[in-house]
Amino acid sequence: MELQKMANGHHELGPEKTNVEERFDDLENMAEVDQFLPHKTDGRREAQFTDFVGKTSFGMSIFNLSNAIIGSGILGLAYAMSNTGIILFLILLLFIAILSAYSIHLLLKSAGVVGIRAYEQLGFRAFGQAGKILAGCIITVHNIGAMSSYLFIVKIELPYVIAGLMGQDDKSSGEWFLNGNYLIIIVSLCFILPLALMRHLGYLGYTSGFSLSCMVFFLISVIYKKFVIECPLFNGNSNHTSMPAVYNLHNDTCKAEYVTLTPQAAYTIPILAFAFVCHPEVLPIYTELKNPTKKRMQNVANISIGAMFIMYLLTAVFGYLTFYDQVGEELLKSYSTTDTLMLCVRLAVLVAVTLTVPVVLFPIRRAIQQLLFPDKPFHWARHIIIALCLLFLVNLLVIFVPDIRDIFGVIGATSAPSLIFILPGIFYIRIVPEEQEPMKSRPKIMALMFTALGIIFMITSISFIVLEWMTGESKGVRGH
Template sequence: MQAPWGVINVEPGWYISSQQPEEAEAEAEQLSPLLSNELHRPGSVGVSYSVSVLNLVNAIMGSGILGLAYVMAHTGVLGFSFMLLIVALLASFSVHLLLSMCIQTAVTSYEDLGLFAFGLPGKVVVAGTIIIQDVGAMSSYLFIIKTELPAAISEFLSGDYSGSWYLDGKTLLIIICVVIVFPLALLPKIGFLGYTSSLSFFFMVFFALAIVIKKWSIPCPLTLNCMEQYFQISNATDDCKPKLFHFSKESVYALPATAFSFLCHTSILPIYCELQSPSKKRMQNVTNTAIALTFLIYFISALFGYLTFYDKVASNVLQDYGKYLPHDAVVRTVRLCFLCAVLLTVPLIHFPARKAFMMVFFSNLPFSWIHHFLTTLALNIVIVLCAIYVPDIRNVFGIVGSSTSACLTFVFPGLFYLKLSREDFLSWKKLGAFVLLILGVLAGNFSLAVIIFNWTNNK
């Protein structure tokens, strides 16, 4: 049944009426300005292209960048490069499918795509997946801040300040969440975080540049300074030669580490709704630019981190710099800047989590500042409690996150496109969606098995 032009809130089962997929997208593209009416109020000019790119880059990059040098050490330079490139291309393609479905169905949220595809259960499953993924990510970031920030601050102090409140991780975490995270998360639109995203992006670039510069400050074979005496860690000059391809028992962690390094799909549609002059092509360009910048920073950080420590690189590359350059001012500054970058990512992830919650419980009600405030407060309390009281939050949310990340990045876009698109199954988009679905299921199950295996063996 053909729906009238301008209808935004439509029932599941309505599609653009053109018979050919190309005609449908061309016809639906004219609806792009209408699709943003829900968030673009009259007089609003939207968020600029550059700010949208920075917001998306901030949503993509997180603490996972610390482990990419370790991944390269166990896959080789070319092996890692190939994996990272494939994941970046798949992430861009899955976003392309999401935007295509939004144009064809005239909705602007991930949750409503689930509603179109599988009715109310689909919407609830998508919303629940987003909430679990985002709460896990935010809690993990706060957990890192709780454990690492006191050590970073103490490096700038001389003397014994043990027992001071500003070196207590829990106290610092509560203060930061009250003063920084909660007020930023309360902002009504994701575009308002453009300034913090710019700052976070600068910190990540500084992190990558510092790794490049410090490559020439640490000789190979590695020597460790202990009580003013230098101990050589390795005598073999072969240990200082990069490997193009390398496989070991640790290589199994490479797939989950790279497969979910470009997860940004929960933030794509909120950013798209606030984009200036919104269109599918413009938002795809935003996505491609953000993924390209992220790929560049990821690759530079991993490459020079690996070329500094080679097979001796730790799963957290900052620990290596603290070990081999314990009194270096640049390393201290980098650690503090990185923690600030992680902190500024938390409010950005609040937006899709809060939106998913409100779409399930308050979807039929008009916007209310009371609901907005209480939902933001509840999410903030949950992630702070998780970061404080869960003893090893990375393992707990690693198990959940391995499945939710795979669903949001690969499984849902592929599955929904196969369900909603009227293209022939042999069309390149549907075949690509099917491949994306299969890869998502395999990657999710594989990473889940790896995390459970690692968890049980470490007990």
């Protein structure tokens, strides 16, 4: 009966639901069958989303997707460049950007066949409940990693900000309010948890644009600092912010490498993959797009990825050329805490990542509810308990994981290739009908090769990271 109403054009969300966030909430509570179109397509006519009419402009959609792409990964790019050299890094960055755009093409093509608006529902359409569970689990793991990376930045940078505001040269004086482990617990309870307990937030929680503005400010400051900071030689000390630099313009420390490979290069591709993941947000943004077509949304994706490619490249180049092989795993660690401009940058980045954590938490909670309580109505107790458990788990990870590079590496080597390479490829192969594209057709073969590339990339990255852990060469070689 419900499908018949949808087919007749009478399916409505209710006159009282005028807010975008409320409409998203209605859509999340629809029955599984309502996620699909009430009619079949022949593969030649692009399916249309019937949930509601999108009203987001082309420009705002670019803005939203750009905010979904950019994140904490930008802080690890200069370190990645120091381990590969400028030319090799540029090739790898361009390679990952192009593959990310292609994987979005596969997602949009799959969604266009069946009219599904969520990543998890594509998994359901392709492989039934098992596919939905797989996609939901991978998204959950990835978003937990993203939350951990954001809180790790709080753990690293907030003590330096407090010390700078108090006029101290470093954070090693021993006071409890300069202990990063205590600070992330305080920030989680006082700022993140209240926002995470809101009932309505929706996928598109980045619409204020504040996070992107902070990162633009960060990039401008990194470029500026390249021209005012002399080449540093830190005598092998890993804490750049607490020791005065000893300058030596003729030392090899200040020499840029164009192509090189260090033991830490195993983290480069995972960091790049982590930095470009936006795929769970693509279909919701597609649904909200005014006059949605595959070509129009692909243009949104291409422009967004292109803009982030330029921003990532500039950040990596100027960050690397400021500190060379002394650059920290997290770029802000390399700058002085007594510098007023960089203190403002730290504050901006901290506010941006803190406000982003609850936005990342919402899709995890939604996935958990769909997997464990698919037929249960909304309940405040369950809503709150899931948020508390997630924040508790993420705080434990941040407290006990010694290095943000490990978060970037592990998540970038597991969930990121799954979301970028493997799932879009297998969804495309399963969903696009053979009458339209036989298995031996060029698009299907390319999708199969794309999936195989993701599997190879995952196995290789994990193997190199584990090997690098076992050899113990990671930090002693370069002073990090």
